[in-house]
Amino acid sequence: QKEVEQNSGPLSVPEGAIASLNCTYSDRVSQSFFWYRQYSGKSPELIMSIYSNGDKEDGRFTAQLNKASQYVSLLIRDSQPSDSATYLCAVQDNNNDMRFGAGTRLTVKP
């Protein structure tokens, strides 16, 4: 069974702080990794993708991937109340099968 594990939270950070979200996966053949944001009652929206070991930055978001440790993370700098949402980690293998973790609920307090 291919597993994607996330800490369900809730994770609470003050406005302006760095929020750190973590994800581990069990399938070593996984090649592509995604972070989706899901507001309450809404559908997931893609915010970051990463395919190679290391860091990838996009504005206030940084995705980090370590394939040897089967670990992917998302850092949100200068967190804003509008960042309060559930963040879903998704892992895709070479069969195009995309599996999601249960999500981490983030609350940014003003």
Place this chain on the structure above:
Amino acid sequence: ETGVTQSPTHLIKTRGQQVTLRCSSQSGHNTVSWYQQALGQGPQFIFQYYREEENGRGNFPPRFSGLQFPNYSSELNVNALELDDSALYLCASSLRIGEGIGYTFGSGTRLTVV
């Protein structure tokens, strides 16, 4: 360019009934995936269609079936509804098949089985 649209937005069915959910993929997208998301859980993969053929299936029973049409729109059919089928059903389209391609999700259909 339109996004992914799903219909209906909400649906209430009785246990044992059948339901059909519909999805229109984003313009130019030929791959559609369906997910079930229970409250407080992540989306669970049901199946994927690529150019009208099923291209992968998750751990769901055969009473979950689907179709993709020549215009790449898609249907999810669920027979013999059970109470546990109550969930948000998400359709996601992608530009093409293959790894590294992110999905665009529709707004979902909230199904309640009573």
